[in-house]
Amino acid sequence: MKMGFFLLVLGFTSVHATSFSQQKVNLDVKNETLLHVLDILQEQSGYTFLFSSEDVKDVKGISLQVQGEGLFDVLKKCLVGTGLVFEINEHLVVLRREDVKNSMQQRKYIRIVGNVTDLRKQPMPGVTIMVKGLTVGTATDMNGKYTLSLPEMKNLILVYSFVGMESQEVKYTGQDTINIVLKEAVSEMDEVTVVSTGYSNVNRRDMVGAYTTVKVDDIMMAAYPTIDQMLQGQVPGMIVRSTSARAGTSPKIQIRGTSTLLGNQDPIWVVDGIIQDDPISMNASTDMTQDMKDILGNQISWLNPNDIETITVLKDASATAIYGSRASNGVIVVTTKKGKIDRLSINYSGNFAISPRPRYSQFKLMNSQERIQFSEEAYEAGLYYQEEPLQQIYTYEGLLNMYQRGEVSPQDFVYHRNRLESVNTDWLDLLTRTTLNHSHNVSVSGASEKLNYTVSVGYNKNDGQEKGNGAERLTGRASLGINLRENIKVNLAINGAIGTTKSFAGVNPLDYALSTSRAIPAFNEDGSYAFYRIPFTYNYNSEAEAIGIGYNVLNELENTGSKVKNGLVSMNLNFSWKFLDWLEYQFTGGYSYNSTNGNSYRGERSTAVARTYRGYDYGSVEPTNPWFKAALLPFGGELFTSASTTTSYNIQNKLLFSKQFNENHRLNAMIAMEIRSTTSNNDENIRWGYVKDRGNKFVSPTNPSKFESLGNKNLTGFGIFDQLYNNRTAVSEQTNNFLCNSGRFL
Structure with missing residues (x-):
């Protein structure tokens, strides 16, 4: 028999039939199904309704309008002529067919209590206890204790689970009390509660100072080709500032402000325990060399984000106890991926990102007609130029200067002036483009009791919005x-x-x-x-x-x-x-x-x-x-x-x-x-x-x-x-x- 439940967790507090009848509800339905009506009553009352889907699926046409009436009376009215009856056991309402009344009345309810601890006999709050195969259960309180009431059933198995602990299954054999001791799940503990400092792996509860650990899978963004750009807005206290919108440039990262005004302000990057060296500085005394300096990259420009498992950011002065004074700007520790035991994984991931080019409709800028009109109004108002405009036909000021000096005739002045007014050059169309950026990554990984291996290849092509700018x-x-x-x-x-x-x-x-x-x-x-x-x-x-x-x-x-x-x-x-x-x-x-x-x-x-x-x-x-x-x-x-x-x-x-x-x-x-x-x-x-x-x-x-x-x-x-x-x-x-x-x- 297929059983249907609306709530996943049963309450701990006993509620008697008297309080059930006093529970007030509002109902206004017309030609509705019984299933929908039970959903409304459950939401208003907080009771759990247990029934067979076969018994209620064909019950339709329920019309009822009540205001502030007892739940007991409302439920009786809804079941009139359906061949269904109900009974109450604490916070559970069981619906059954009337022709099986005798067998259901003989059915017993069981009540199981107990407590859950760890190996050190410490109580464990929040442990989930579920009936195997069903979505009904409860959870332990702050003292690790629990109470579970439900109808008696054959082959009842309870499942006890908690994050970072091994789940346990216990078969019910009539006992009223079941106490459980949960053991740590080593593989999950390594992932959840171990933090890498670069030099060693430390249990999370043993860490001192301020730090943040993130999984790369949670911050992966197709629009960003490097991991430092993906960290923007992901770590409290970290500022990731883009130095340029061009492809190939690296952002500047500050962790909890600036520690120096003149020295290097970049944090230390550590990949699998190895400190990454800063790129060689370049003499950027001219505009020509400054543009090249901006695209040199940083310590981890070579690192494929798909190869990274976790990132830990050490933020405060406690990092200097590990890495010395260089860590005053913070430390970013990168841990790469390893193969999963007893599994061969062949993965391909591809990301595509389209960035439309900017358009003048996005900015409040003058078109050519407005620009010529503005120049004429400025001239008529008697405003002076700081310098005499260069004589030329490509600017209104230069054309006006030529006309005043007799270099062009009135007809030529009007012709060139009208051309400047109507040219409306779309510089954004000439200098920028809509880009299609894409990245691809193929990896093969696996592990056994003796061996662990990972091989990966990645390709990234990032075209900048400015024509002529790109990175591979x-x-x-x-x-x-x-x-x-x-x-x-x-x-x-x-x-x-x-x-x-x-x-x-x-x-x-x-x-x-x-x-x-x-x-x-x-x-x-x-x-x-x-x-x-x-x-x-x-x-x-x-x-x-x-x-x-x-x-x-x-x-x-x-x-x-x-x-x-x-x-x-x-x-x-x-x-x-x-x-x-x-x-x-x-x-x-x-x-x-x-x-x-x-x-x-x-x-x-x-x-x-x-x-x-x-x-x-x-x-x-x-x-x-x-x-x-x-x-x-x-x-x-x-x-x-x-x-x-x-x-x-x-x-x-x-x-x-x-x-x-x-x-x-x-x-x-x-x-x-x-x-x-x-x-x-x-x-x-x-x-x-x-x-x-x-x-x-x-x-x-x-x-x-x-x-x-x-x-x-x-x-x-x-x-x-x-x-x-x-x-x-x-x-x-x-x-x-x-x-x-x-x-x-x-």
Whole structure:
């Protein structure tokens, strides 16, 4: 017989038939089913209704309207003509067919009491006791005690369960009292109550200080390619601030505020017990190198989020007791995944994210008609410009200046003015795009009593909304764990990653689109680029400063850019030997090799090179022109390259002590020796005369003996030519060694 229940948990308090009849309910139904009516009565009364679904499924057409009437009377009215009767036992209402009255009256109710404790005989509140095969049961109170009342049934089995404990099943054989002792479930306890500090795993209740542990599966977001971006808003006290919306950039993380104003403010990242090295800093003295610095990545840019099991954030000063003063900015401990015992898992996960490009309808910005109208109103109001507008047909102010000076006829003025008013350039459409970002991950994992293995490969492609910006990353990981004996374990892991990020060199497309007038055309009427004049300073040609320099953002993006390629290989070895239940030796060794190669360039056709080294637009001056002799770099642009490598190793020897005394006291201690060394090599070089579209060739700058300044500044000796001819190179090598012997109470 199939039984139906509305409530999952039976109450503890006895309720007699008298109180049942005094229970007041309201009912207003018309042609309803008995099942729906019982649902309403149960919700209002708090009683549990027990019945056979076969008995009530065909009972329909119940119409009744009562207000503040006793539950006993209402239920009798609902059952008139149905062939059903009911009886009450404490908080349980049992419905049955009238023709089985005799058999049901002979049926007994049983009452079971007891208490639940753990192995240390401590009461366990909140333990769930359920009838196997049914959804009815109860839970223990604050003292671990419980009471369960239900009809007598054959083969009654009670299931006792609690998070982190092994479930137990007990068959009812007529006993009135059942006391249970629950044991810890080791596999679940490791997951739920053990926290990794990087150096050791500590029981959650033994942890001191402020910390937060999150599972990566709970924070995984397809829109974010790296784990540091996924942590935004997930950890109390942690601020994850995006430095740029571009693909390949890393956010800045602060844990509980700023600990220093001038020094490094980044937290320490620890992956499987190995501290990750900071990336090599770059000299970002110009816009060109600053854009490349932003896409270098951080300590864990190589890490595939799908390979991570948990993340623990150590927030306060207690972290410095483990990692020293470097931990004043906080510590983020990453634990990677391992295979599940007695299971072979082959998993594929793919994520796709579409980000629509921004549109002007999302911003309160003037269109071209409003911009021209505003300029005309400003002029009619007699407002003055801070500087005289450059004469040109690509801006209203420049066109008006030409008209006032008689450079254009009234007809031409009106023609060009109307074109500026109607051009309504959509810079957002020209410079941004709708992106489709995707990531893929394939993993194979498994484990047995002796062996644990995991192999994974991941690919991520993240295109930025700004055209020309994008990042790709390919990662791989293999780990193997061997149980040599019950108390001796070895784990080996190998990680690899390569990535490429493309960005800009001194150009900010999105900022340009939101700050540039839409009355400026991007193209001429013949489809060629429209170069509007902008003010600039060139100390060696004051004549050129008077007419400005031509600028078109599309041309600038075509002739400038930056790219960074990263590669990493790392290996970790962990060995543990548990001499006694309370004494364990651990060895951790790690080696990593990280290479970064980047370049940033500005071509000879770019405005950036023209305004800095030439003083005139590309191709606008012949070699016989005096302006040509006043150019530092008549041909070619500039190229910045950076090649860096970081090699590091880490060796740890630890002796861990964890012992419990008198069931209520426990002591955790660690004696450790650590050796860590990091060697960084960096080679930065700037070369002038770079011509990318001629096979990456280099052209010599102007001969100093033939240089003739037309400005208010003259060269003294070789001057800037000393750099232009000899280039600028910076080579550095740095080695940091660290040795620590410590004993700590955890």
